[in-house]
Amino acid sequence: MEHASLGGSTCYRWINCPLSVQLCDKVPRKPPGDAAMLGTAAHKLAEQCLKQECSAGAFSDEELKVDDGKGGERVFPVDAETIDAVNIYLTAIDGDTEALGSCEMDIEKPFDLGWLRKYGPITRSMFGTNDCCIYQSFGQLKVYDYKHGSRKRVDVERNEQLMYYALGRVGEHNLEAFESVELVVVQPRYEHPDGLVRRWSIEVDELQEWGRSTLAPAAVEACKPDCEAVSGEWCDWCPAADYGMCPIKTQHAIQACPFDVMPAKGVPVSPPAPKSLTQEQRSVVLSAKSAIEKWLKGVHAFEVELQRAGNGCPDFKLVNAFGNRAWLEKDPDMLAEQLDVNVADICIEKLISPAQAEKVLKEKGLKPKEAKSKLAKFVQSPKRVTLVSQSDPRPGIENPFKNVEEK
C-alpha cells in the first residue's frame, strides 16, 4: 500500500517535528509487526461487514489474509475477540445511522489534501483513506476511525490524525454544506475512562481554518530542507530514533556519557568505572540510560542495513551466525518414527504462560476484563525492585527489600 509522505497517522509527529519526515525517508521501512497486521486484518473484516451489511459473526471461522511486508502473507482466523471488537464498531455506526434517518455512507473512501498547496509550497504527498463516514447533505458528517490496538490510548478531542481525516472528507469548499462534523474513535480493546466509543464535534469552518493555519504551515515547514527537529511526546513512535538518526536524541545520549564516545580512530573508548562516578554523573547517566541504549541500538541497526546495501563502514562486515537449532519437521509422530523413539521421549507437556492463557480465554469469548479476573486467583507476579527516576508516579520503597531481585 502506498503511504503519504505527510500522512494522517504520523501527522501528530510531523506537525511538531518537521525534520522527522526527512529523517524517516532515510531509514528502512520496517515490515509491520504482529499487532499492526492484526489491526489491518480487523479493518478488513470491518470493511467487509459494512459493505455486506452484516455482523462480524457472519465471518466466524473464516480467515483474513494480510500482506506481511516481506513478500508473503499472514493469515489471521476470525476469532471471538476480533468479532466482538468489530461488532462494537459496527453497532456504533448502526446506531448513528438509525438516529440520522436517511443518510449516505462512504466505506474506505480515499481523499487527497493536495488543495492545501495553495497555502504554501508543499512538495510532499498528503492523502489518506477514511475507515467510514456517514452524512446528510446540509446536516451532520460523522467520521469514524477504528482502532484495534489495545496498548496505545487514543483520545478524540483535537486529535490531529482524526482532524486530518475529517478535513480530507470535508474538502476545501464543503460542497455538501455539512453543518458540523463529529469525529468518532472506536477502540474496543482499550479500557478508556471515556468508554470504547469516543466522540468530539467541531464546526466545519473551524476544521478548515485548522487546515489552513496549522496543517498547511506545518506541511510547508516539513518540506523545507533546513527544517528543525523538536522533541516531545510525539517521539515515541519515530522510526528516525530507532535507527539513531535523530540529532536531538544523539546529542542527548553523547552528552550524558562521562567519557569520549567518539575518540580518534585507534584510541580505545574507555568508560570510567561506576564507582569512580560522582553522584551527579550517575544521575546524568541513569537519566539518559534508555536514550543511550536506544541510540546504540539505532546505530547498530542502521549499520546492518548499510552493510546489506553494500555501503557500510569498511571496519565492519556481516557474517553468518547460527542461532539455536530448530526442528525442520514439526509433526511429533513423524519425527518419533524417523528417530525411532517414543513420542513421549521427545515431547513434554508444559503449562502455557498466564499471558497465553489470557489469550485462550479471550478466544473462548471472555471479555479482556473477565479473562483477567478469572486468571487473577491463579497467578502472582514475583516481587522485584526497579530503579526509576523521582518523576515516576509510583511511591518509593521506604525500606527496600533485601534479597529481592532487581528487574
Ligand code: SF4
Ligand atoms: S525522535 Fe527526533 S526526529 Fe523523531 S520526532 Fe523526536 S525529535 Fe523528531
